[in-house]
Amino acid sequence: MRLNHFNETLWCKGVRCGSVDELEVLISREQIAGRVAELGKQITADSAGETVIFVGVLKGAAVFLSDLVREVKLDATFDFIGVASYGNAAQHGNIWDSTGEVRLTKDVDRSLRDKNVILVEDILDTGLTLTFIKRLLLGHQPRSFRVAVLLDKPSRRKLAIQADYVGFTIPDKFVVGYGLDYAEQYRNLPDVCVVPGV
Ligand code: IMP
Ligand code: MG
Secondary structure: OEOOOOOOEEEEOOEEEEEHHHOEEEEOHHHHHHHHHHHHHHHHHHOOOOEEEEEEEEOOOHHHHHHHHOOOOOEEEEEEEEEEEOOOHHHHOOOOOOOOOEEEEEOOOOOOOOOEEEEEEEEEOOOHHHHHHHHHHHOOOOOEEEEEEEEEOHHHOOOOOOOOEEEEEOOOOOEEEOOEOEOOEOOOOOOEEEOOOO
């Protein structure tokens, strides 16, 4: 399946490699909607009778979180944290190689102490970022802590960390869309697409 939203030049490592309508759809918007509804049902059942706070990791998880929370029939609210990795493509060879050394750029607005927290992330890759965030949020002493990720790339894991809720397990490919970016581009694509050559 090919995208046909807008015709924009696509750059891979500074080299023109096509246009956005050459991106290949890996997971369609219909598949995403179906799976997010299932995850919402599962979370609703698992947390019956509880008040839950969803904590999204900016910016990649914003789209997933906004769809997911509307599929959850619970007394719930949400907040966001922002993180920035110290790693960059020039130092680490590849845009998706994170060092795991993460800096908090935005903290939660309200205390998480004694709350049932569900952290919402776009993708679990090496696990370095999530391990850092988990350690940080556990410092707030929540009553319970669970993790929901839209995508899981287990083949790249460096640290043994798992999500409690996984939308889709995907192969070792660089993906964009539905919140995920390549150098801040393509977050608004409705489907999850593979960027060729990255
Ligand atoms: P980790 O520390 O390697 O698990 O990195 C997780 C973070 O890397 C995610 O929150 C994303 O920001 C980014 N990332 C990893 N893989 C991809 C991808 O395929 N597309 C876009 N971003 C990715
Ligand atoms: Mg991210």
